[in-house]
Amino acid sequence: MSFAIRRTRALTGRTPAVAADPAIIEAAATGAWFAFSLSGGKDSSMTAWAAMEWLDDLGHPRERRIAVHADLGRAEWRSTPAMVEVIARRLEIPLLVVRRSAGDMVARWEQRFASGKARYEALETYNLIGPWSSSSLRFCTSELKAQVIGPALARRFAGETIVSVIGLRREESPARRFTPVVREDHRFAKPGNRANTRMMVWHPLVDWRTVDVLAGHDACGLPLHEAYGCYGSSRLSCAFCVLASAADLGAATRAQDNHNLYRHLVGIEAESTFSFQPGRWLADVAPHLLSNALARQIADAKHAASERRALEAGMPSGLRFVKGWPPRVPTRDEGSRIAAARSVILRRHGLEDRYPTGAAVRARFDALLTARNARDRQTGGKEAGLGRA
Structure with a gap:
């Protein structure tokens, strides 16, 4: 066991160890x-450091290690890229930075709302879909991190066994309580693939607590991101994360480098009429940073959001999205109610009302059902149908 890890144990009064299993050994x-995934946050940095020393003890060659960072662009703290570079240099391994070719996290939110409006206009969705990711739809981590890092590693190290080292800990949330130490990763290297590439995911510090991680930084002399020490954030992710606490959102607004991003995201709230988090408007976190014009736009958006929720709540519940949507053609009365509710929402967003009457809505549902049934016949009923976010 390395000196740094022994010191961590002494400082915390516990004996946190690197978790491993025979497959990793x-x-x-x-x-x-x-491949050590670095975000700039405390967990990824400490995970990489501890795992590096554990691998050193096993005699694993350092030249077969690499750090990788998925750059989320404008959504990041401005200091994150430099912090990642600092950690990679301290680890003494090369750094691979990857980016989503279709645009950064902010562009993805904007694209999602644009796509949602187009589909709502075409009556391919029942409710208007907002721009933001969420705890149940974390395309921020899937599309902009995993779906970028995984293929990059599979291409770079084709024919090899690749272990992605990730700093997830069970203490972080109830959802992570059952995080495995190791798992096979078939997303980017399916069993029996032509290159014979094998991919695994390893969580070395899965049983560590926050106090262990912080003590480890102190013991090893690892720097902490400014989000923690300078601004009091409890975690690091995007500067403004859809999963962040109110306190962490407030911490991000105290960094002047984040102010332009803050106003831009509030502008998306104003345009979309969807709050950044369910029940919490980002605009309310630091209203003193908003111009008078943007504050007025937010007030109007909040009113429009309440109106939209009331209208959608009054639409027939039996026609809400389910797998294979739509379930049936509305009745005449239902079609009229849907058309009336949609007209207000479409007008608010400057969209064309292509199905302005109950009869037009019913005809559109009938066309969607016909198209779905035709697809089902071709695919054996395996398609999920329309309405997916």
Whole structure:
């Protein structure tokens, strides 16, 4: 065990150890590639440091290790890229920075709302879909991180065993309580693939507590991101994260470098009429940073949001989105109610009202059902149908 890890144990009064299993030990012994995912946050940095020393003890060659960072663009703290570079240099391994070719996190939110409006106009969705990711739809981590890092590693190290080292801890949330130490990752290297590439995910510090992680930073002399020490954030992700607490959102607004991003995201709230988080408007976190014009736009958006929710709540519940939507053609009365509710929402967003009457709505539902049934016949009923976010 390394000196740094021994000191961490002494400081915390506990004995946190690097979690591993026979599959990881074998991968290390056979010279697998280890890719350390760095976000700039405390968990990824400490995970990489502790795992590096654990691998050193096993004699794993350092030249078969790499750090990787998925750059989320404007959504990041401005200091994050530099922090990631600092940690990679301290680890003494090369850094691979990857980016989503279709645009950054902010562009993804904007694209989602634009797509949602187009589909709502075409009556391909029952309710208007907002721009933001959420706890149940975390495309921020899937599309802009995993779906970018995974293929990049699979291409770079084709034919190898690749271990992605990620700093998830069970203490972080109830959803992570059952995080495994190791799992096979078939998303980007399916079993029996032509290149014979194997991918695994390893969570070395899965049983560590926050106090262990912070003590480890102190013991190893690892720097902490400014979000923690300068601004009091409890975690690091995007500067403004859809999963952040009110306190962490407030912490982000105290950094002047985040002010333009803050106003831009509030502008998306104003345009879309969807709050950044369910029940919490980002605009309310630091209203003193908003211009008078933007504050007025937010007030109007909040009113429009209440109106939209009331209108959608009054639409027939039996026709709400389910897998394979739509379930049936509305009745005449239902069609009229849907058309009336949609007209207000469409007008608010400057969209064309292509189905302004109950009869037009019913005809559109009938066309959607016909198209779905035709697809089902071709695919054996395996398609999920329309209405997916």
